[in-house]
Amino acid sequence: MSQKIKIETEFITLGQFLKDVGIISTGGQAKWYLQDNPVKFNGELENRRGKKLRKGDVLVIDDESYEIE
Structure with missing residues (x-):
């Protein structure tokens, strides 16, 4: 569940x-x-702290899913 x-x-x-x-x-x-923890942004690995997240984007961190609304 996200x-x-x-x-x-x-x-x-x-x-x-x-x-x-x-x-x-x-x-x-x-x-x-x-640097130490994989973060998936819309299915791709992301490691830029300045990456812009917009409505509709999905992140997966430590097997937890987050959807931006």
Whole structure:
């Protein structure tokens, strides 16, 4: 089952997303988290903390699925 994550702006960055859902506690941890943990963005591996996430995008992190709304 995927979690639905609602955003109020046109996009958020992957680093901000990780912070918002509680995977990391500060934005500075995003770089290190992404180096050590696979994150799938729309089925492809992604490791750029500045990657823009928009409505309709799907992320899979630690076997948990997140859909941006």
